[in-house]
Amino acid sequence: MKKFMTSDELARDDRFTRSSLPLDFLMAEEVTVEQIETTMTTLLSNPDMLKSMEDEGGAASLLSGGPRLNPEEERAKLTMKTQMHGIFMGEMQALEAAGRSAWDFQDNEELPWEFQLDMCRQTWDEGRHVEIYSALLDHVDCEIGEFNENLFLFEFGCSDDPAERVTGVNRCLEGLALDVFQQTIRFGKAADDETIAQSVDFVSADEVTHVKFGQVWAKALTEGDPERRQKIVNFQRKVDRAFSLGGLRGGSYDGGATEAFLPIAREFRKVAGFSDEEIDEVAGAGPKVTS
Numbered sequence: 001m002k003k004f005m006t007s008d009e010l011a012r013d014d015r016f017t018r019s020s021l022p023l024d025f026l027m028a029e030e031v032t033v034e035q036i037e038t039t040m041t042t043l044l045s046n047p048d049m050l051k052s053m054e055d056e057g058g059a060a061s062l063l064s065g066g067p068r069l070n071p072e073e074e075r076a077k078l079t080m081k082t083q084m085h086g087i088f089m090g091e092m093q094a095l096e097a098a099g100r101s102a103w104d105f106q107d108n109e110e111l112p113w114e115f116q117l118d119m120c121r122q123t124w125d126e127g128r129h130v131e132i133y134s135a136l137l138d139h140v141d142c143e144i145g146e147f148n149e150n151l152f153l154f155e156f157g158c159s160d161d162p163a164e165r166v167t168g169v170n171r172c173l174e175g176l177a178l179d180v181f182q183q184t185i186r187f188g189k190a191a192d193d194e195t196i197a198q199s200v201d202f203v204s205a206d207e208v209t210h211v212k213f214g215q216v217w218a219k220a221l222t223e224g225d226p227e228r229r230q231k232i233v234n235f236q237r238k239v240d241r242a243f244s245l246g247g248l249r250g251g252s253y254d255g256g257a258t259e260a261f262l263p264i265a266r267e268f269r270k271v272a273g274f275s276d277e278e279i280d281e282v283a284g285a286g287p288k289v290t291s
């Protein structure tokens, strides 16, 4: 089987449609508000969502659907479908990324057996998460393929350096999952929907472990090699900026932030081994936003 696949080589059946990767936007050091709105509309919307946005005054209404999403609002159901579908696709890509990490580096003599074990454990967890989110899609009355898939998560998990790989997949992708899940749990509780709140809480417990794998292995593989460690830190900053989605991620739930589209799940991240400084770095990783 081929090693080191690129994101466009991932297999999907005909239920799935891909939207193009907004790489220029994700890599930019400076973005405009208009670019953020246009990109997020492309990433998150389907025809129903576009219609709802039109009725509510444009793309900006989409971006106010974060932590303030009120279950009583009419568009809450549609927004939750969008989010569940996005997470389901993210779990698929996390499954593929973890599976590739176990496979791509199997002959790498630098890596102890424990590395493979951790990657296999994660692959097993992600397979279960895909099942759980597939059931949650049924729960919110959403079908697989109702929204486009975007491959930007897997895109940043393709490095052939194992220390960069775990940084991209485990620290950055899984870290972003913690933030999104925290938001979903809050929505489940606010909507009195025990199924959403409990299921996502259980999945989050696994994701904390996956983030820890990233923290532990990125440090272990660069021990005593300041040059390589710096290379990994630079890569990490680049991916943190990309995953800030144009700076829409920031603040923290525990700080009571309600303005950010996606606040940081500070407590979850601490349990996963992030220091306060590291969390602040993630929160401030976005590009400069101009009007």
Ligand SMILES: [Fe+2]
Binding pocket: 091, 094, 125, 126, 129, 203, 207
């Ligand atoms: Fe997962």
Ligand SMILES: [Fe+2]
Binding pocket: 094, 126, 174, 177, 206, 207, 210
């Ligand atoms: Fe995970």
